Amino acid sequence: xxxxxxxxxxxxxxxxxxxxxxxxxxxxxxxxxxxxxxxxxxxxxxxxxxxxxxxxxxxxxxxxxxxxxxxxxxxxxxxxxxxxxxxxxxxxxxxxxxxxxxxxxxxxxxxxxxxxxxxxxxxxxxxxxxxxxxxxxxxxxxxxxxxxxxxxxxxxxxxxxxxxxxxxxxxxxxxxxxxxxxxxxxxxxxxxxxxxxxxxxxxxxxxxxxxxxxxxxxxxxxxxxxxxxxxxxxxxxxxxxxxxxxxxxxxxxxxxxxxxxxxxxxxxxxxxxxxxxxxxxxxxxxxxxxxxxxxxxxxxxxxxxxxxxxxxxxxxxxxxxxxxxxxxxxxxxxxxxxxxxxxxxxxxxxxxxxxxxxxxxxxxxxxxxxx
Ligand SMILES: Cc1cc2nc3c(=O)[nH]c(=O)nc-3n(C[C@H](O)[C@H](O)[C@H](O)COP(=O)(O)OP(=O)(O)OC[C@H]3O[C@@H](n4cnc5c(N)ncnc54)[C@H](O)[C@@H]3O)c2cc1C
Numbered sequence: 001x002x003x004x005x006x007x008x009x010x011x012x013x014x015x016x017x018x019x020x021x022x023x024x025x026x027x028x029x030x031x032x033x034x035x036x037x038x039x040x041x042x043x044x045x046x047x048x049x050x051x052x053x054x055x056x057x058x059x060x061x062x063x064x065x066x067x068x069x070x071x072x073x074x075x076x077x078x079x080x081x082x083x084x085x086x087x088x089x090x091x092x093x094x095x096x097x098x099x100x101x102x103x104x105x106x107x108x109x110x111x112x113x114x115x116x117x118x119x120x121x122x123x124x125x126x127x128x129x130x131x132x133x134x135x136x137x138x139x140x141x142x143x144x145x146x147x148x149x150x151x152x153x154x155x156x157x158x159x160x161x162x163x164x165x166x167x168x169x170x171x172x173x174x175x176x177x178x179x180x181x182x183x184x185x186x187x188x189x190x191x192x193x194x195x196x197x198x199x200x201x202x203x204x205x206x207x208x209x210x211x212x213x214x215x216x217x218x219x220x221x222x223x224x225x226x227x228x229x230x231x232x233x234x235x236x237x238x239x240x241x242x243x244x245x246x247x248x249x250x251x252x253x254x255x256x257x258x259x260x261x262x263x264x265x266x267x268x269x270x271x272x273x274x275x276x277x278x279x280x281x282x283x284x285x286x287x288x289x290x291x292x293x294x295x296x297x298x299x300x301x302x303x304x305x306x307x308x309x310x311x312x313x314x315x316x317x318x319x320x321x322x323x324x325x326x327x328x329x330x331x332x333x334x335x336x337x338x339x340x341x342x343x344x345x346x347x348x349x350x351x352x353x354x355x356x357x358x359x360x361x362x363x364x365x366x367x368x369x370x371x
Pocket of ligand 1: 039040041042043045046118145151207208209270272273277
């Protein structure tokens with residue numbers, strides 16, 4: 001019997017596993033893919049997480065993260081606005097960062113199994129976890145860190161799945177001289193937006209979110225990029241003067257920003273499994289990291305006093321909502337400002353005239369630094 005089984009080895013799962021293991025708990029982590037691997041993500045992490053990562057010796061200094069301090073926003077027609085970021089961030093590929101954290105987790109005694117969890121059954125006292133390869137495992141607690149969408153969400157009959165999501169996400173790594181290495185750029189196109197910023201080793205991440213109907217209209221990703229994204233002159237220049245380092249893009253579909261439950265069927269959800277913020281906020285990873293801290297601390301404190309499951313679930317759901325619910329709401333509404341020519345131009349215009357307003361919008365989706 002394990003103390004905790006963590007399902008999913010992204011940032012939320014890896015960091016929950018490490019913190020719980022460091023408190024002396026017996027932790028089993030499931031990740032279905034083998035590290036290192038690429039994922040669709042803009043790879044810009046808000047600096048609000050630095051004090052926490054440094055305090056726990058988990059800031060990936062040796063991987064040479066980039067420093068990002070400027071924001072560059074452009075409308076569909078190419079009108080643009082540059083402004084300093086209040087807090088700023090750093091750029092690191094998930095390919096490198098997740099694998100580095102997974103190595104640390106293993107070295108510290110987290111048991112890592114590369115298998116897909118297909119079911120989680122709670123019998124009133126403990127969990128039985130079933131894996132794709134047919135094995136069964138038992139644990140007192142389960143942390144669900146299985147990301148934005150997983151087969152497990154279907155098993156749990158989660159409400160967010162009932163509404164089809166219209167978004168797809170596409171990501172490349174590129175070499176380019178067209179982007180300032182200290183900036184995160186957000187270039188709009190009809191029905192979507194594209195983020196570009198530097199990660200490690202002079203490589204840039206280019207990642208966009210597009211309405212699914214764009215792909216249907218244009219027939220393929222390359223045609224959509226030529227016919228639609230390139231209507232924004234900044235994107236046209238970047239696509240035509242950069243070297244794309246992937247043979248084919250990483251693509252995901254059905255990205256949902258609907259409300260989710262932080263606790264369901266006694267599974268304590270962390271990261272995107274608990275709720276996903278729109279990518280234009282550049283804050284999903286910081287939220288995944290922060291939620292792992294809140295959850296791990298509550299688990300450790302609760303177990304010390306002798307497990308009180310209903311208190312743990314209640315305390316976590318209420319802390320999660322206090323910390324993140326408002327940010328997710330703001331992210332959904334700010335996303336509505338982007339991807340239509342009138343609204344994205346006026347957002348750029350508004351930002352130019354009223355920089356404090358643009359700053360205010362950013363603050364609505366970001367948290368304060370935490371340790
Ligand atoms: C287009 C796009 C751009 C983004 N850009 C940014 C950005 O620039 N900055 C930012 O901060 N955030 C960004 N995000 C959000 C960010 O990627 C997520 O918030 C973050 O990855 C959440 O981490 P996580 O650990 O919760 O989930 P994930 O990183 O998705 O990890 C979940 C893991 O669970 C595993 N898994 C799933 N099901 C199972 C199972 N049944 N069994 C075993 N393993 C399983 C998966 O393989 C995966 O490795 C972006 C998102 C999108 C879609």
